[in-house]
Amino acid sequence: MAARVSIARAARSLASSAAPPRQLRSSGLLCCGNGAAWQRSAMRAAALEKTSLRQELRRGFAASATAREKKYTEDHEWIELEASGKIGTLGITTYASSALGDVVFIELPELGLEVNAGDxxxxxxxxxxxxxxxxPVGGTIVEANGALEDKPANVNRDPEGEAWIARIEVRDAKELDGLMGKEEYEKFTSE
Amino acid sequence: MSPSRGPLRLFRATLKYSQLQNCRLFCSLAENVTGSRIQSYTSRSSDPYLNLSIEHYLLQKSPPDSAILFLYTNRPCIVIGRNQNPWVEVNLGLLDAATGTRDTATDSTKPPALGSVDLVRRRSGGGTVFHDRGNVNWTVISPRDGFTRDKHAEMVVRALRGLGIDRARVNERHDIVLDQGQRSRKAGLSDDEHTTPYMANGSAAPQPLKVSGSAYKLTRTRALHHATCLLQSPNLNLIPDYLHSPAKPYIEARGVASVSSPVGNIGIEITPFERAVFEEFVALYDKEQSQKDMEEVGVDSLEISDIRKGYDELKTLDWMYAQTPQFTISKEFGNDVFSMTVRHGSVLESTHLSIEMPKLHEIKDWRRYASTDIGNWLNNILLIPSNS
Structure with a gap:
């Protein structure tokens, strides 16, 4: 529990001292990388486009009427699986987006990018x-929210709705088991 | 024994000795970086690519609960933010030593020409800055827990005030400025790093001069804060020329635009500044004073493969140019409007050009792909400095 307390404190302290003390920090999404693979996957994306995989995935998504429970990570990302359990929509939490401050640029993953949890x-x-x-989970990126490229500030406005980041074909839905539910996450961020 | 063998053997022996020296130096950096909770370094190198790569290595390899100080001074260079557009931010035509100094060399009121100036894209966010040997860069890498964007700027303000620079404060953009107003009678020296007795009121009052600009890179557990600090740059009057791009009016870009500010020199020497920053760093993080001095690093750290890898990547034209966020460049030619959108360094769509072209930074002569008018214009607007 001590670790969680310290993370929440870190969250609060990330904001500029000039800003009013509001919720702060985010993190997983605040990570750096070094020449990440997602920047270079345009060719793989093109290959994927040619197959019917994407259309199938789309149909699958449209068919799902009810989503499963939304899950949260300690790094302040959220993921929501559709009913089939195969496709997840992910983004950053409201808590994280206020910690970041005004978002001025966003770089999205290319379609077809294969990733592991934490990448x-x-x-x-x-x-x-x-x-x-x-x-938060491994799999293949099947869609990115291109609207954010022109309006990155939407990440501050509606991070858990309209400003989702990407859709991912989940490799192993069991990876979601260790994540927090809404109530647990709220408790986590209020500590 | 042939006479040539002697020198050869000597040469081999020397080589071996220097390799041993290198190993001792870089092994110590590689061991230290993962082992110590408090670390301080200065760089002997003025290579901006190397210093940024050492810094990135320290960010990635140091323990999550450690605090690191790194101080370095680069040769003249322009450093753009991770998500910026070099064609918008920089007058690329001035960067070549051969051509870049024509305008200023004849002007006797300006200092001697700068010669070749490096162009660098860093890994942190923020805007474009100019470095030279009168500018010290300071970096603090710390745990995310307890980090704020002002924390280390406040640390450096304390160092500056200790050296008698009582006009220094942290402003609302997390930068350090020197207030230029008259000293207020009421105010004494404050312990607050955000106010000074020289803050001016009213629109006619002299504006503060920026002396240090900040940028950040945040990872899951770590926060890197690095900043410039202008101590005694002889080139302040040249900076606007370098940062004024002739292409800017024609480009509409995603990404991050720079905010320009009037800058000034603090007017102190490098060595006492570095010492003062080190002492404030120790006061902030090293209560037991476990370290007496900063450790020197230099070009031998390229022997560490992670540093070499980062160094090579920063020097690629792909990182410099193809990393540029999407932008559109357009201009009217008579009744015709030329337009081209560039993404990941390649033409995505255009009114006049085929998209089957090399990447922008690989094109030597645009007239191969466009009419003479448009080609000549693009050659001027999108030129790539030959020393890059």
């Missing part, structure tokens, strides 16, 4: 800080 799938810049966006 960088993109990056954001806010208040002179470069930070990576991490994925």
């Amino acid at each position: 960088a799938i993109g990056a954001v810049e806010s208040v002179k800080s470069a930070s990576d966006i991490l994925t």
